[in-house]
Amino acid sequence: MNTEKKKFLSIWFLLLGFCSGAAIVLALCLRAQLQRPDYIGRELTVQEEAQIISRNSPLIQYIALTANGDFPRAQKITKITIHHMAGDLSLEDLGESFSRADRKASANYAIDSAGRVALYVEEMNRAWTSSSRENDHQAVTVEVANDEMGGNWHVSDQAYQKLVELCVDICRRNGIRELVFTGDAQGSLTLHNMFSDETECPGPYLEGRMAELADQVNEGLRGGDYGVASGEP
Ligand SMILES: [Zn+2]
Numbered sequence: 001m002n003t004e005k006k007k008f009l010s011i012w013f014l015l016l017g018f019c020s021g022a023a024i025v026l027a028l029c030l031r032a033q034l035q036r037p038d039y040i041g042r043e044l045t046v047q048e049e050a051q052i053i054s055r056n057s058p059l060i061q062y063i064a065l066t067a068n069g070d071f072p073r074a075q076k077i078t079k080i081t082i083h084h085m086a087g088d089l090s091l092e093d094l095g096e097s098f099s100r101a102d103r104k105a106s107a108n109y110a111i112d113s114a115g116r117v118a119l120y121v122e123e124m125n126r127a128w129t130s131s132s133r134e135n136d137h138q139a140v141t142v143e144v145a146n147d148e149m150g151g152n153w154h155v156s157d158q159a160y161q162k163l164v165e166l167c168v169d170i171c172r173r174n175g176i177r178e179l180v181f182t183g184d185a186q187g188s189l190t191l192h193n194m195f196s197d198e199t200e201c202p203g204p205y206l207e208g209r210m211a212e213l214a215d216q217v218n219e220g221l222r223g224g225d226y227g228v229a230s231g232e233p
Pocket residue numbers: 082083084129130192199201202
């Protein structure tokens with residue numbers, strides 16, 4: 001084969017390769033878009049909000065659904081993963097940040113310093129929160145606001161109490177009979193820093209209260225003080 005012919009053929013092969021690659025990427029994008037519910041990323045009607053709350057937590061007070069996630073999650077919910085915001089953000093500001101495609105981040109829920117609860121990714125879908133695909137497909141992830149910047153990354157009592165209440169509710173609705181904190185990724189209560197050396201999330205304050213959180217949630221699941229149904233405000 002002469003050089004001209006070789007050149008001609010390699011250009012065609014390159015073109016063919018490029019087109020097949022583009023077609024695969026397009027197909028994947030289309031598939032992701034088809035799987036993603038059409039109400040994500042736009043203003044919701046009152047009726048849609050009510051439906052969304054009915055299949056997630058009744059504690060939700062704010063909803064800003066983001067496309068940053070996998071729709072639906074690939075595994076059954078068996079874990080809860082705790083994060084901190086590394087800031088005292090409002091639920092609205094965090095929602096705005098999660099709505100940006102270039103941030104490639106989200107969480108199922110967040111709790112602000114006043115103890116209000118937001119939903120960004122429905123529980124049936126996987127949020128991009130914990131630097132671990134495997135964990136996030138199994139976990140409902142929760143971001144908690146800090147009322148201290150740096151140091152111990154303290155969180156308010158209202159935020160902590162709401163976290164207990166939200167965890168009880170998540171466990172109850174998803175059939176998690178007991179929340180277990182083992183201090184590593186094996187337990188059903190996990191932390192962001194178990195999956196990445198690059199973060200101290202959720203910070204020393206929350207981390208120091210995880211065994212207590214598990215106890216309080218389990219107490220709530222047994223019908224004690226922290227259950228939603230028991231009338232905790
Ligand atoms: Zn985190």
